[in-house]
Amino acid sequence: QVQLQESGPGLVKPSGTLSLTCDVSGDSISRNKWWAWVRQPPGKGLEWIGEIHHSGRANYNTSLKSRATISVDSFKNQFSLQLSSVIAADTAVYYCASQLFGDGKYAYDIWGQGTMVTVSS
Amino acid sequence: DTQLTQSPSTLSASVGDRVTITCRATENINNFLAWYQQKPGKAPKLLIYRASPLESGVPSRFSGSGSGTEFTLTISSLQPDDFATYYCQQYNRYSFYSFGQGTKVEIK
Numbered sequence: 001q002v003q004l005q006e007s008g009p010g011l012v013k014p015s016g017t018l019s020l021t022c023d024v025s026g027d028s029i030s031r032n033k034w035w036a037w038v039r040q041p042p043g044k045g046l047e048w049i050g051e052i053h054h055s056g057r058a059n060y061n062t063s064l065k066s067r068a069t070i071s072v073d074s075f076k077n078q079f080s081l082q083l084s085s086v087i088a089a090d091t092a093v094y095y096c097a098s099q100l101f102g103d104g105k106y107a108y109d110i111w112g113q114g115t116m117v118t119v120s121s
Numbered sequence: 122d123t124q125l126t127q128s129p130s131t132l133s134a135s136v137g138d139r140v141t142i143t144c145r146a147t148e149n150i151n152n153f154l155a156w157y158q159q160k161p162g163k164a165p166k167l168l169i170y171r172a173s174p175l176e177s178g179v180p181s182r183f184s185g186s187g188s189g190t191e192f193t194l195t196i197s198s199l200q201p202d203d204f205a206t207y208y209c210q211q212y213n214r215y216s217f218y219s220f221g222q223g224t225k226v227e228i229k
Binding site for chain 2 (some may be wrong): 040061063109111113114
């Protein structure tokens with residue numbers, strides 16, 4: 001059974017860099033999948049951040065103005081999110097998710113449980 | 122970028138009711154539309170992809186329809202487990218993915 005688990009600091013200072021990792025179990029990060037990050041501010045809706053394929057090809061939400069970087073670590077079977085120059089509005093629950101590349105669904109069918117990140121001094 | 126607008130934002134209904142949620146896109150997205158269910162403190166769960174096919178394991182009381190710019194999610198007979206927030210999500214090859222603002226289905 002494929003499982004995704006987010007981890008990282010729960011508190012980040014303004015203007016700092018948010019760094020999160022998603023551990024993949026029951027599957028290989030090198031499988032033909034898209035590995036994604038989605039966030040949800042408290043009491044609000046979902047926002048797509050971006051996704052990456054193990055080949056290194058990545059797509060991002062342009063509204064984040066190039067602050068987001070997603071990377072893959074095949075040796076550790078995990079992928080990561082870095083969000084730079086964070087502000088209070090970046091406070092959210094961050095989810096990692098995945099979908100099979102080329103299955104035609106264009107939707108994420110596996111999700112992590114989410115991790116809360118607060119931006120505050 | 123493609124924007125999605127869901128209506129209503131909140132829906133009050135009773136067990137057994139037929140419930141319909143609408144999602145409208147600002148441009149033609151063909152059938153690249155998915156629906157998710159989210160319960161408090163939990164991750165979203167995929168219900169429907171490409172506008173109408175049901176994800177494996179999703180009860181048949183859920184159905185999706187539409188194409189182009191207007192889509193609907195219907196629950197034929199609302200069950201106690203269905204009280205949750207529902208999100209639509211679109212894909213296009215230019216701006217990739219975005220979500221609607223959500224529709225909360227609450228107990229009447």
